[in-house]
Amino acid sequence: MSPQSAVRTRPISVAIVDDEPSVRISLRRLCSAFGLTVTTYASGQEFLDALERDGNRPDCLLLDAHMPGMTGLEIQSHLGARGVRFPTVLFTADDTPEVQARYLSSGVAEYLRKPVHGEELLAAIERAVDRQKRGG
Amino acid sequence: MPSILAAPRGRVSSGAAEPQARTIPLESGLLVFALIALFGNEVGALFRYPAIGSAVLFPPYAVLAAALLICSRRDWPWYILVAAAAHFVTHWPQWGLSWVLLADVANIARALTAALLLGWLFRGPPRLDSIGPLLWFVVVAALVAPAVGATLGAANVVLHGASPTYWRPWGAWFLSNALTGLTLLPALLLTFTSVVEGRREELVPGRVIEAVLLAAALTLTCVVAFALSDTGQFHPALPLYAPLPVLIWSALRFGPGGASVALTAVAFAAIWSADRGYGPFLSWSTDDSVLTLQLFVVLTAIPVLCIAAVGSARRNAINLYRTLLASLHDHVAILDSRGMVLETNDSWRRFAEPGEDAFHGTRAGDNYLERCAAAALRGDLVALRVLAGTTGVLARVDRRFETEYDYDHDGRQDHYLLSVEALERSAGGAVVRRANVTGRHQAQVEIEEQRRELSHLARVAVLGQLSGALAHELNQPLASILANAEAARRLLGREPADLEEVGAILDDIVTEDQRAARVIQRLRALLKRGETRLQSVDAGELLSESLELAHAELITRGVTATAVVEPNLPPLVVDRVQLQQVLLNLILNACEAMSGTPEPGRKLVLSVRAEATSDVRISVRDNGTGIPPALVDRLFEPFVTTKPEGLGLGLSISRTIVAAHGGRLWAENNPGGGATVHCLLVSRTSGIEQ
Numbered sequence: 005m006s007p008q009s010a011v012r013t014r015p016i017s018v019a020i021v022d023d024e025p026s027v028r029i030s031l032r033r034l035c036s037a038f039g040l041t042v043t044t045y046a047s048g049q050e051f052l053d054a055l056e057r058d059g060n061r062p063d064c065l066l067l068d069a070h071m072p073g074m075t076g077l078e079i080q081s082h083l084g085a086r087g088v089r090f091p092t093v094l095f096t097a098d099d100t101p102e103v104q105a106r107y108l109s110s111g112v113a114e115y116l117r118k119p120v121h122g123e124e125l126l127a128a129i130e131r132a133v134d135r136q137k138r139g140g
Numbered sequence: 141m142p143s144i145l146a147a148p149r150g151r152v153s154s155g156a157a158e159p160q161a162r163t164i165p166l167e168s169g170l171l172v173f174a175l176i177a178l179f180g181n182e183v184g185a186l187f188r189y190p191a192i193g194s195a196v197l198f199p200p201y202a203v204l205a206a207a208l209l210i211c212s213r214r215d216w217p218w219y220i221l222v223a224a225a226a227h228f229v230t231h232w233p234q235w236g237l238s239w240v241l242l243a244d245v246a247n248i249a250r251a252l253t254a255a256l257l258l259g260w261l262f263r264g265p266p267r268l269d270s271i272g273p274l275l276w277f278v279v280v281a282a283l284v285a286p287a288v289g290a291t292l293g294a295a296n297v298v299l300h301g302a303s304p305t306y307w308r309p310w311g312a313w314f315l316s317n318a319l320t321g322l323t324l325l326p327a328l329l330l331t332f333t334s335v336v337e338g339r340r341e342e343l344v345p346g347r348v349i350e351a352v353l354l355a356a357a358l359t360l361t362c363v364v365a366f367a368l369s370d371t372g373q374f375h376p377a378l379p380l381y382a383p384l385p386v387l388i389w390s391a392l393r394f395g396p397g398g399a400s401v402a403l404t405a406v407a408f409a410a411i412w413s414a415d416r417g418y419g420p421f422l423s424w425s426t427d428d429s430v431l432t433l434q435l436f437v438v439l440t441a442i443p444v445l446c447i448a449a450v451g452s453a454r455r456n457a458i459n460l461y462r463t464l465l466a467s468l469h470d471h472v473a474i475l476d477s478r479g480m481v482l483e484t485n486d487s488w489r490r491f492a493e494p495g496e497d498a499f500h501g502t503r504a505g506d507n508y509l510e511r512c513a514a515a516a517l518r519g520d521l522v523a524l525r526v527l528a529g530t531t532g533v534l535a536r537v538d539r540r541f542e543t544e545y546d547y548d549h550d551g552r553q554d555h556y557l558l559s560v561e562a563l564e565r566s567a568g569g570a571v572v573r574r575a576n577v578t579g580r581h582q583a584q585v586e587i588e589e590q591r592r593e594l595s596h597l598a599r600v601a602v603l604g605q606l607s608g609a610l611a612h613e614l615n616q617p618l619a620s621i622l623a624n625a626e627a628a629r630r631l632l633g634r635e636p637a638d639l640e641e642v643g644a645i646l647d648d649i650v651t652e653d654q655r656a657a658r659v660i661q662r663l664r665a666l667l668k669r670g671e672t673r674l675q676s677v678d679a680g681e682l683l684s685e686s687l688e689l690a691h692a693e694l695i696t697r698g699v700t701a702t703a704v705v706e707p708n709l710p711p712l713v714v715d716r717v718q719l720q721q722v723l724l725n726l727i728l729n730a731c732e733a734m735s736g737t738p739e740p741g742r743k744l745v746l747s748v749r750a751e752a753t754s755d756v757r758i759s760v761r762d763n764g765t766g767i768p769p770a771l772v773d774r775l776f777e778p779f780v781t782t783k784p785e786g787l788g789l790g791l792s793i794s795r796t797i798v799a800a801h802g803g804r805l806w807a808e809n810n811p812g813g814g815a816t817v818h819c820l821l822v823s824r825t826s827g828i829e830q
Contacts, residue, residue, distance in 0.1 A: 024616050026652055030623035033645060037630035070612060072695045073740075095619075118619035122626035 016133055017041040019062035021051045021079065022095070023071045027118070031066065034122050040129070048074030052082055062090065064129045069096035069107075069115075080110045091132035095120070166215055169207075170222055177203050177226035185230055187411055194293070194312040196411050196430050200227060201250055201289065201317050202324035205281070208255035209265050210332045216255075220248055242296040250289025250317060254281050254325075265333045268326055268396035269452035274445055281325050282438070286317035308427075315434040322441035323407045326400035334397075350393065357386045358402055366413035366420070380420060380436065387440065391448035395455070399448035407437045470575040473502065477534055477568030479509035488574070491549070499523040500547070508572065509534075522547075526558060533560045533570045544577070555581035591796065596669050598793045599721045603666055605728055609692030613659050617652035624649050662689060665717045672715045672800070679712055679748045679756045679821070680705035686723035687746065690731075697731045698739040704747040709756055710823035714801050719821075722794040722805070726760040726817050729790065733764030733815065754823045763814035767807055775807050 018040050022028045028044045035042045043062065045051040048071065054060070067076035074082070076094050083089065094107055094115040107115055113132035116125065180199030187195040204223040208216055224244045232240045257280045258266050261273075268274045290313035297309040361382040368379065383406050391399035410433050413419040421433045465472055471488035473481050481504050484492070492501045499515035499522070502508050509530060515523030522545040529541030541560040546553050555578045563569040603610065628645040631638050662685065683703055687694075694701050712719075727744065734742040745761040767775055778792040791805075798805040803821040810816055 024620075026620040026648065026655075027616055027623070030620040030627065030645075030648065030652075033627035033641070034623040034630075037627040070692065070695055072700070118615045119622035120619065121622065122630070 015039050015041050016063045016129060017043070018064045018066055018129060019051060019090075020044045020066045021046075021048055021071075021076075022066075022068040023047060023073075024068070027068070031125075034125065035066075035129075038122065038126050040126075047071060048076075048079035048082070051079065055088070061088075063133050065090040065092040066125075066129070067092055067094050067112075069094050069098070076112075077107070077110055080112065084111065089136075091129075091136040093125070093128045093132055166218065169211065169215075170218055173203070173207050173219060174222045174226060177223050178230065181226050181230035194297075194309065194316045196316060196434060197319050197324070197407055198316050199320065199324055200247060201254075201285075201320045202328050204247070204251035205254040205258075205285070205321075205325055206328040206332050208251060209258055209329060210336050220252075223251070224248060236300065239296065239300050242299070243293065246289050246292035246296060246313075249292055250285050253288045254285035254321070257284060265329060265336075268330070268445065268449055269456055271446060271449045271453065274396070274449035277326070278322065278442060278445070281321035282318040282442075286314045286321060289317050290314035311431070315431065315438065318438055319407060319434050319441075322438055322445065323400060323404040326396055326445065327404050330397040330400065351398075354386065354390055354393070354398075354402070357389070358383060358405055361386050362406060362409035362413075366410050367418045377420065384440070384444075387444045388447055391444050392451045394448075395452045396445060396448040399444050403437065403441045403444060406440070410437060470573050472574075473504075473508065473572045474563070475508050475530070475534065475570045475572060479507050479530065479534060481506050481508055482569070491574075499526070500549075526560070530560045530570065530572070533562050534568065536562060536568065538562075544581070554578045592669065592671075594789070595718070595721070595793050595797065598725075598789055599666055599717075602721060602724050602728065602790070603663065606690065606693050606724070609690065609694075609696060610659070610663060612692035613689070614656055617656035617659070620652045621649050621656070624652070662720075666720065668717075670717075672718065674713050674715055676711045677714050677716050677719070679709050679758060682712070682714075682716065682719055683723065683746055683748055683758065686720050686727060689720070690724060690727045693728070693731065694744070697735070697742065699731050699734060699742040699744050700740065701727075701744040701746065704745065704749075706747075706749040709748060709750055710754060712756055712821050712823050714821065715797075718797045719801070722797050722819065723758070723760070725790045725794050726819070729817070730760055730762035730764065730815075733762050733766075735764075737764055751820060756821050756823055758819045758821070759816050760819075761810065761814065761816040763810070763812075766809045766813060767815045769809075772807065772809065776805065 018035055020028055020031050020035070020042060022031065022044075023046055025046070028046065032042045032044050043054075043060070045054065048067075051065075065079075067079060069076035076096070080092065089111055092112045092114075094112045095118050096103070096107070096115050104115065113135055114128040116128055177200060180203040184195040184198045184200055187197050200223065204219065207219045207223075211219060224247075227244050227247060228240055231243070235243075258277065261276050261280065266273060266277050268277055290310045293313040294303075294306050294310035297303045298306050303309045364382040365379045383402075387399065387402050387406065390402035394401075410419065410421065414421045414429060414433055421429045421436075465483070465485040468485055469487060471491050472485045473488050474483045476482055481502055484504050489503070492503050499512055499520060502511045509527060512523045512527035512530065516527055522543070525543050525545075526541075529538070529543060532538040533541050539562050542557065543559075544555065544557050547556055548554075554576050557575045557577045559573045559575075561571045561573070563571060624645045628642045628649075631642050631645070666689075680703075683705060687701055687703060690701075723746075727746070730744050731742075734744070741763065743763050745759075747759045747761070749757055749759075751757045776791050776795040778789060795805045798819055798821070801821060803819060805817065805819050807815055807817045
C-alpha cells in the first residue's frame, strides 16, 4: 500500500499534534519517509490557531491523547464545536472499552499505542482517510 | 500468755535490710528482763552516793528503756511492772514506801519518755550508725528523758526532806541518767536488738584477737587514767586522755555497739577508782568529784559515739557500694585520675579471664590507659577510641564518653556498649561500664531493617500510583526511537540516500535511548532496597527530578505544576532516593487533594528557598480542599489519612525520613484555600559519601 496510489492525485497531508518534541520530530520524519505531507504542532491550541489563521486543512490528524493544556479529546470537541471534522488517529495508552467508546463517539477514527510501527501508522492513516471519504 | 517479746514496730531510718525478728515468749523475755533489772538496780544502789542523793550511773534507766524500745507496746505494762518491782525489792524497806514508789514513778516516766520519743523518731529500735540518728538519740536519751526523770526525782528528794534545794538533786539525777543514756543504753539497746532480730556476728579469729587486744589496751589506759596516784610529774588532767585513742579505736573498728561498751567500761572504771580513792576525781568534795566524773564521761562519750556513727555510716556506704557493684550485670571498673584500676566488680573480673586481649583483660592494679594503648598499638581501633575517650574524661575535658563495638567472646560475637563517666570527687577518676547490649542492638538492627522495609514498600506503593505515568514516560522515548529508526531505514532505501538526515536521526535515537535509560535508572533506584546513602544533592535538581517522574501523572490529572527555585542554594547532604520518595509523595498527595478542583484551576507550586544560613525549605503548595482542621496536627501520624482508600502511612514515613535527615516536615492550610507542606532540611557539608 502506498499513499501515492493510483486513486490519489496528491500525497496525504497529516497534521501531528504532540507536546513531546522528540516524538513530534520522529513522527514527522517517519511520515515524510512514507511520502506524506506533514505539519507539526506542539499543542492543540497551536493547531486550532493555525487552522483558524491559515485555513490549511490536513487530510488526517495525528493526536497525542496525553498532553498538558488541551488533551486529544478536548481538541476533538473544540473542532466539533466549530463544525470541523478530520479523520483522526489518536495515540493513547488507555485502551479500555469504555475509553475506546468515548474516543470513537468523539469522532476518532483510529487509535494506536506508542511506540507504533511505521506500516501500522500508515495503515491507520489510510483507513481513517478512506473512512472519511466513504462517509462523505 | 501468747504474747511475744519481739517485733519491732516499723523500719529504722537508716542501715541495711532488716533480718527477720525472732519470736521470744513474753514469759522468757520478762524473766531475763527481771534478772537484768535486779542486777541493774543492785549496781545502781552500789553507785549511789547519799551526798548527791542519786547514783553516779543508774543502769535501771537503760535496762527499761532498751526493753521498751524492742518489745511490743502491748507488753509494755508487763515490763514496766517488773521494772518497778525490781526497783522496789532492791530499795524497800531501806527506803520509805512513798520514797520508793515515787522514785518508781520518776524512773518509769524517764524510760517511757525515752521509749516513746525514740520509737516515734525511729519507727522502731534506734540505729546509731549514722550521725543524724545518733544526734537525735543523744538529744532524747541524754537530754530530754533524763530531764523528765530529774524533774520528778528531784521533787521526790525534796518532798522527803533529803535536800534543802531542788536544783542540786535535779542536777545529780540529770547527769546520772545522761551518763547512763550515753554509755549503757546504747550498749544494751544494740545487744537486745541483735538478740531479737536474730543477728549473730560471725566470730572471725582476727576480730576476736582485736577485741581482746582492745580490751587489754582499755584496761591499761583506764589504770593509767583512773587508778594511778598522782606522782606530780604530769598535769593531773593528762592521764585522762589515755583511754581516748582506745575509745576511738573501738568506735572505728566496732561501731556504736563497741564504742558504747568501751564507754561503759570507762565509766565503771572511773567510778570504781574514785570510789576506792584513786584517780583524778578526788581533789574536790564528793559532790564536785562525782559531777566532774560524770561530765568527763558524758563529754567523752558524745564525740566517741559520733565517730562510731560516722565510721558505721562509712562502712555501710562501702558495703552498699560493694553490694551494688557485685549485683551489677554490667562490667564495672573504677579508675583513678591516672587511669589505674582501683576496683572492679565480679562481672568485670569474670570477663577479664586470661587469654582476653590487653584491653578486655584489664584487672585491678593495671593501668587502663596503658592497656588500651597496648591494644591500640596492635591495631585495635576500638581500644584506640576508648583510649582517646577515657583520656578526655580523666582530664575532665568531657563528662562522659560512650562507644559501641562488636567483640568476639566465648566463640560468639557480641555487641558491647562501653561508657566512661567522670567521678564526682576532688581526686578525679572515672567509672568504666561495659554492657553486653547484643539483644538491644539486634532489636535495633531489626527495627531499622523493618523501617527500611516499610519505607521501601511505601516507595513501591508510590511508584504503583505512578505506574501509568511512568509507562508513558518510558513510551515517549521508545516511540521516538522506533519512529526514527523506521524513518532512517526508508531513507537509506532511497537513491541517493539522505545521509545527513540519517545522521541526525541516529543522534536523536542515541539521545532518546539515554532518556529512556534515565527513566529506568530512576525507577530502579526507587525500587531498590538499600542502605541509606548520603550524598551532596542540589535541592533544585532534586525537585526537577521528582517533577519529571511525576510529569505524566500531572498531565493526566490536569495539574499545572510550577517550580520556583531560588538561585545559589546551599547543597543538601541527603539520601537522594529517600528525599525523592518524600517529594513524590507530597506531589501525589497534592494532586489527590486537587481532584475536586475544576480544571484548569489545579495549580501545584513547588518552591525551594534558603531559610537560614544552613537550612533549605522545600514547599509543596496546592489549591485543593485543604486539610480538615481536626487533622492538621495529626496528619503525620501513622494511619491518619484524608483519602478514602489511603492507608495513612505515606506522610508518616515521609516525616520519619525527613527526621532521620535532621529535618522537619509540617503542613498548614493556605489562607486562600488549599494546603502547603513544608520540608525543612539542614544543609551539611560533612558525611558525604562519594
